[in-house]
Amino acid sequence: MSPIPDLILNDGALGDARMRLAEAAVPVIPPASPTADAAFASAIVADALAELCPVLLGARTSLAVVAAGMSTDLGVVADTFAAVDAQLAGELP
Amino acid sequence: MTLPEIEGDPAQGDPPGIRALADAQSTIARELRARAGTARSALVPLEGAAGRTVATLRTGVETHAEKFERAANTHEQLAAVLHGYADELDWLGAETVRLRARAHDEYDELWMLRGRALQAAEEDGIEAIAVPHATQSLAWNEVLPARAFAGDASHLRRWEQAIDDYRATARRYGELFRERELLDRETAQRIRSVDLAAALFGAARRGSAEGRLTAAALWAGDEGRVSAAGLAGLGSPRRIRAAWNALGPAERARLLESAPQTIGNLDGIPLLDRVEANHSSISQEISAREEAIDRMRAELDDAQAWGAKHPRTADEEREALEARIALEQRAVDGFRELLDQRITWYDESGTAHVDHGARVVVFDPAHSAIATYHGAVDLETRDVAGWLHNMAVLVPGTGTQMDDFSDGRGGDLARAAGRDTGLFVWAGGPFPQGGEAVNAAFSRDLAPKLSSFVDGIAMPHDASVTIIGHSYGSAIVGLAEASGLPADRVLYVAGAGIGLGNTSVAEFPGDADHYAIMARRDFIVGNSQGVYREDWGLGHGPSPLEDPAVTRLETGWVAAGDPHSGGLDDFNNAGSRSAGIDSHNNVFKLGSTSFDNIVGVIVGGDVEKFAPDEVRVVGGTTVSIDGINRDGYSPTLLSVK
Secondary structure, X not given: OOOOHHHHHHOOHHHHHHHHHHHHOOOOOOOOOOOHHHHXXXXXXXXXXXXXXXXXXXXXXXXXXXXXXXXXHHHHHHHHHHHHHHHHOOOOO | OOOOOOOOOOOOOOHHHHHHHHHHHHHHHHHHHHHHHHHHHOOHHHOOOOOHHHHHHHHHHHHHHHHHHHHHHHHHHHHHHHHHHHHHHHHHHHHHHHHHHHHHHHHHHHHHHHHHHHHHHHHHOOHHHOHHHHHHHOOOOOOOOHHHHOOOOHHHHHHHHHHHHHHHHHHHHHHHHHHHHHHHHHHHHHHXXXXXXXXXXXXXXXXXXXXXXXXXXXXXXXXXXXXXXXXHOOOOHHHHHHHHHHOOHHHHHHHHHHOHHHHOOOEOEOHHHHHHHHHHHXXXXXXXXXXXXXXXXXXXXXXXXXXXXXXXXXXXXXXXXXXXXXXXXXXXXXXXXXXXOXXXXXXXXXXXXXXXXXXXXXXXXXXXXXXXXXXXXXXXXOEEOOOOOEEEEEEOOOOOOHHHOOOHXXXXXXXXXXXXXXXXXXXXXXXXXXXXXXXXXXXXXXXHHHHHHHHHOOOOOOOEEEEEEEOHHHHHHHHHHHOOOOOOEEEEEOOOOOOOOOOOHHHOOOOOEEEEEOOOOOOOOOOOOOOOEHHHOEOOOOOHHHOOOEEEEOOOEEEOOEEEEEEHHHOOOOOOOOHHHHHHHHOOOOOOHHHHHHHHHHHOOEEEEOOOOEEEEEOOEEEEEOHHHOOOOOOOEEEOO
16 A cells, blocks of 8 residues: 555546546536427516526536536546556656 | 407416426436536545545535536426426416306307397387397497386396306406416516526626626636626626636636736726736737827828829828827827836835836726726735725816826825825716817716726725715716715815706715815806706706805915915916916815815815805905905814714
8 A cells, every 4th residue: 555645546546536527527418398488478487597598508517617627637636646656666767 | 259358368388398398407407416426426436535635626526516416406496487387377278268168158148148138128119229220239248228128127137147247257367367477477586586596697687698607607616618708797896806706816817818908997806907907908009009100100101192192182181190190199108108107005014015007997998998096905805905094086077088197186196195095096988078078978978987986996894985076077976976876075176066967965875975175266167067957968967066065175275374375276377377277277286275175085184164255345346355365364174084
């Protein structure tokens, strides 16, 4: 075991965590649904939904982007730890 | 069959379609909840691991999972609202069908009873009624007169009752439309009140679609998607400030570099960030204008082109071109001067700091807007220093142009007011030039901009705020204050008026104290004060000097406290013979009683009240003696708080 606590993660734990975060980063696409205008027959209700939905879509997209960013960052950490471990094991100069 | 007074469908819409929309929202919610679970599962392989990296990751993942869940909750709320709406529409639809069927039956009944009644009336044989003829012109809701039923009135009563019953059903049917309208309004309100909508749209629900997307990106922690236009679209200086403060240094630097003109003029952005952006914009503007000058000079030097023109035309065009070059050069020189200024300021401990370049907090050539700040700053918050005791905003008057914007007067006032005072000189848009000064349109346009600017400044909590309007600037200040511009003190300096449409400062919201100062024989506004026509948009409302809720201050001596220096109102500038014109600006003359009084209002010190003039009749002639020249004059001091 590595003398540095974080380094025990090199055996794939960080890579596993990274993959799961990447999975969480897949954007949530709404399923096909009828046109709101036709369904409501009410401009005031349709407008309220039309105002909100793009903002919620933006929020979901941003959540996905941030999760992807966390996954990428974790990948960098994992690579760094791997390199340090390799160095400690005498595999690298 | 057409039924009278029953038209249209109050239950119009497609409840199954709405439920499909609701289901789509539920699906999104489930997916988001699954994402939250997946994100949290990333922590499972890290269980038992210690260290800063893992701790940071754990916090980040947990926070992010909570956001996924909050978004899921929002979509679930939306689904519930839509399901509820579909249910209500179903109920309305059923009620519509029921009432239509009932109306149909009642209408049939009505016609049957009408037929029987008419038959009875005909059998009664009253010729005067001419029943068959009258029947043809009877509408569905009309009956024969009672005398037609001399034998048995019960037919008439049943007929009338049938009409009343039908009408009651028709009325109830009409009420369904009102219920639908209420349902639609309430549903729209519920949609707008779901959790994230309330958080991302802001309490005032102002701002643009781009601003809302920026709010969404910021909420999710996705700073890379925040744009300058999106920040501007947030709709209020307070939201802009909160958003800016939530950004990291890298993102702020990106926005400052990519959109200096937006960031530099955005109310709510911290002062030093605005200054940094505006210095960049000023440099760009100087380059653009120098290029324009080079082009015009090349045009001037093109002998061949000039030779081809008629000599008289050529002379006129050459003069015009030279004048344009001079104007551009004046602007370049003025802008360069702003960049070259050396600013000395003192922090709370009294340590001096020297900065390079004026604190330009507004610089927008496209809208002729400029403003500067004089005073201490906080290098941590990059804003006005929180320990300052006095804040002031000076709004200049007619003739102000950004091309030769001089903020020297503001610098003089700030220095005289002391290190614990911060002062802005603000000209946030086109000001009238020359004769345009009678037009109130400029003040109406500038007043809301002034309010937004002041609202965007992070005023120190314990500082007093004084708004000063000089000349035309007074009208701008008056209109802004009437619309809610907050201030502790307002000072009208040689004020053109308190704003067209206003009647007295006593009617303004807020509880500011009002002061005015003006030379006795101010030729610039002295003759036009109080002259206005609201319906024509001309003039600037009542004179502040005439308003009983305004305290007039004394202009006094050229050198404060020294009667031998002469009255400021009679002081001629070098080479000038018109004290009446000079005095309009000399109220700011450094070291004068007037200047000291202005400073006194800013810092809340002692000021001199206006000394009323004395009118004497000497040898049949009326003579007015300035209050400060009256026998035994001594100043009346007033403590500004």
